[in-house]
Amino acid sequence: MGNPVMYFEIVGKDAPKVRAFFAEAFGWKIGDLGPGPGLPDYTQVDTATGAGINGGIGSSPEGYDGHVTFYIHVDDVAATLDAVEKCGGTRMMGPDPIPGGMVIALFRDPAGNTIGLVSGGAA
Numbered sequence: 001m002g003n004p005v006m007y008f009e010i011v012g013k014d015a016p017k018v019r020a021f022f023a024e025a026f027g028w029k030i031g032d033l034g035p036g037p038g039l040p041d042y043t044q045v046d047t048a049t050g051a052g053i054n055g056g057i058g059s060s061p062e063g064y065d066g067h068v069t070f071y072i073h074v075d076d077v078a079a080t081l082d083a084v085e086k087c088g089g090t091r092m093m094g095p096d097p098i099p100g101g102m103v104i105a106l107f108r109d110p111a112g113n114t115i116g117l118v119s120g121g122a123a
Helices: 015-026 077-086
Strands: 005-012 029-034 042-046 055-059 067-073 090-098 102-108 114-119
Touching (some): 005 114, 015 042, 015 055, 067 102, 077 090, 077 102, 077 114
Parallel strands (some): 005 055, 067 114
Antiparallel strands (some): 005 067, 029 042, 042 055, 090 102, 102 114
């Protein structure tokens, strides 16, 4: 069985500006502010198409430029992080539980790209 991409995330220094850009340029519906995975300024994003995946936009913490990434659904985030490290990836954070019974983590692939993992929730 494969592992689908189920969520995207855009994290940067000026989240309000990024949210406004995507809302205006693409018609995305921006949700109310709420805590994200370690980010106080985070909103859920509905791409308003009924197709594809939805995501979130938040402000990066001090000292971090941010990232644009996607989250891969896996059965076990901790075990997948172990496999990622054995294959040459680098753990960035997690596994961390988030509201709704899900668990997330971030890693860098061998090229330095930030990629997320998530378990729980509907794949």
